[in-house]
Every structure is written in C-alpha cells, then in structure tokens.
Amino acid sequence: MSNELYWLTWTIALTAFFWVPYIGNRIKELGPPPMHWFPLPDPPPKAKWAERAMRAHANAVENLVLFAPLVLLVHMAGAYSRATELACMVYFFARVGHYAISIFGFPVPLRTLAFLTGVGCQVVLLASLLS
Structure with a gap:
C-alpha cells in the first residue's frame, strides 16, 4: 500500500467515527431513540459543542468526497511523489x-x-495530476 493510500485509509476511518461524540450527546440529552418507523426530526442539540461537532463532521464528509478521488487518481496515474505523500499526511x-x-x-x-490547510493539500494532489 502506498503512503497516500495509507493516509486515505486513516482519513476515511477518522471521518467514519466523527459522529460518535455527538450521537452520544444526543442519547444523553434525549434518551435512546424511539422505535418509530418514521421518527420526528431531532431538536437541535442543547450542547453547543455537539452542534459544532455535527457541522465539523458534515464538513469532513464534504471534503472527503474531493480528497478520496484525488488520492485514488494520484495512485492510479502513478503521479505520487514525496509531495503527494506529505499532502495526504498533512x-x-x-x-x-x-x-x-x-x-x-x-x-x-x-x-x-x-x-485551508486541507484545501491546500487537495491542490497539491490536483497539481500532481495535471503536471
């Protein structure tokens, strides 16, 4: 596995678990979810940190949609270098x-x-593909 794929794997794993803290907070605030087929939408969290965690998780998912294909394209095109490796780690x-x-x-x-640091890393990957 290339180092770019290694860091992509860890980034995916990290993003996959960003929901855990704020869902734990939801259960603490509201109790276990009811077993309705179509539950009503949750009210906003009372804890401000949980609301911020929800937004940060959404932001991570939105950026993973760009980052993952770039890493895969760099790998498939053989456009990897020390710069792309460092960009993935950063x-x-x-x-x-x-x-x-x-x-x-x-x-x-x-x-x-x-x-913006993350965006810069995506630019490095894109530049390696276009050069």
Missing part, C-alpha cells in the same frame, strides 16, 4: 485539527486555517 492532521478546533469552539481563524 490533510489527515488538518482534519483532526479542524474537528478538535470546532468542538472546543476555538476562534474562527484557527478553524479556517485548518480547513
């Missing part, structure tokens, strides 16, 4: 940072910096 940690910064409610510039 992307993973940028997503960790974005999620943590979001949950703890740090100032917007820090969250934006983490987000």
